[in-house]
Amino acid sequence: MKPVVPSAELAIIVGTEPLPRTEVTKKMWEYIKANDLQDPIDRRNINVDDKLRPIFGKDQVNMFEMTEIVSQHLSSN
Numbered sequence: 001m002k003p004v005v006p007s008a009e010l011a012i013i014v015g016t017e018p019l020p021r022t023e024v025t026k027k028m029w030e031y032i033k034a035n036d037l038q039d040p041i042d043r044r045n046i047n048v049d050d051k052l053r054p055i056f057g058k059d060q061v062n063m064f065e066m067t068e069i070v071s072q073h074l075s076s077n
Helices: 008-014 021-034 063-071
Strands: 004-006 045-047 060-062 074-076
Touching: 004 008, 004 021, 008 021, 021 063, 045 063, 060 063
Parallel strands: none
Antiparallel strands: 004 074, 045 060
């Protein structure tokens, strides 16, 4: 896949280097799991912390809207 460049907000989570979308998603899930941000009742929901709030703009997102929102923080170089 063609590498994409993360926004400054997203780079805090995935790094500043261009990388494929699949790697962006992988790194996002690594961060979410490492920080125990999945909702304990409904694991499809992600509880947003201070690092994710500038990306998502709200306190909770579901895994389906996460992909759409993260795509808005990626640009092709």
